[in-house]
Amino acid sequence: MLDNDTTDRNSRLTRDDWIEAAQTMLIDSGVEAVQITVLARALSVTRGSFYWHFDNREALLDALIHRWRTRNTNVMVDTVSDAETLDDGILALFAVWTDHRRFDPDLDQAIRDWARYDDALREKVKAEDAARVQAVSAFFERFGYPQPEAFIRARVICFTQITYYALDVANDETLEERLGYLEAYFRSFTGRDIQPDTVAAYRNILAREEPVT
Template sequence: MPIQANTCTTDRQPRLTGDDWVEAALALLVQDGIEAVQITVLARKLGVTRGSFYWHFDGREELLAALLGEWRARNTGVMIEAVADKQTLDDGILALFSVWTDHSRFDPQLDQAIRDWARYADDLRPVLQAEDDARVAAISGFFQRHDYEPTEAFIRARIIYFTQLSYYALNMQDQEAPEQRLSYLSAYFMGFTGREIDPSTAEKYLRTLLPEGQGA
């Protein structure tokens, strides 16, 4: 009697990519912190064996490096891109505001998780500092392109960036309705830039974010 090939697929493990492992690790990092990001825990969550992990990574340290790379791409990259090619001051500042209010682009929980991790990892602190410096430099450069002298541009960049970080750290996004925050748009713009925003630009921006019927 010929031996039939086993065609049952119920015991097969899912075909995972390295990105799947990174995404699962990022979720675990945000939820439970860096100590929870362990290969066995991730394998259990993904429904595979530890062996599956080693198809994509040499070890946990390589996975952690991938997490940092993804964080840089998401949270620093999107911020730099926001002000890279904006031709007016209004458009650049509003592009930054858009990044910070759209958590599908800038992930504040991931940013905070990385900062929590850095408190216990001496080697991560210079990495975090470098990313903060890169973000401030991008905003400062944007201000300089719009006729602010270098020192003022740098200080304004720090003010706008550190204010946003504090907003996240204090969980203000959970305490202040988006409509309320957006109602301060013109005042925020004046405070951050020392200039008035063009009313028509502000109105157009608010129309893209507020429910129909609400505006500046």
């Protein structure tokens, strides 16, 4: 028989609670560790709570993929689509990748690790990467870059960032060091110099905020 505390926890848990717990398990231990019984134990609830929200484990894994796509691809696409200038768009991308409440690099890497052993997911990752590159390519084209240059520059900026996370470079640099590279990164990605007042405003914004990890 279930005690009242267990019943209360079962009823309070939401679908997002299960997805969040599964995401943590995926990042920490890989997709094979994302098991209903293990998650129920970690959440101190019964397996029955899981089935209020999901039909089976596959439905939970699909929800993880959907969260990754919604969070990490959509924020990039929206950022460059809304940019009014080249400078603002590139710096907005930098800001997205710095703020892990908006773009989750750990989730991105965990999905990519999982995709190495899952052919169907590998195709989804390829599609999402293509969507990201296409959005940035369209952004470059909007500000005067011809094709295929816009496409290649989009590939460079997107795939450089993936590698940056994969190699864990961020943990080897201070925020001050990263800001010191800002003009050089911008020139490398765009072939143009960034406006000094734009750089100053961007640095002032970051200086007022706690670094987001």
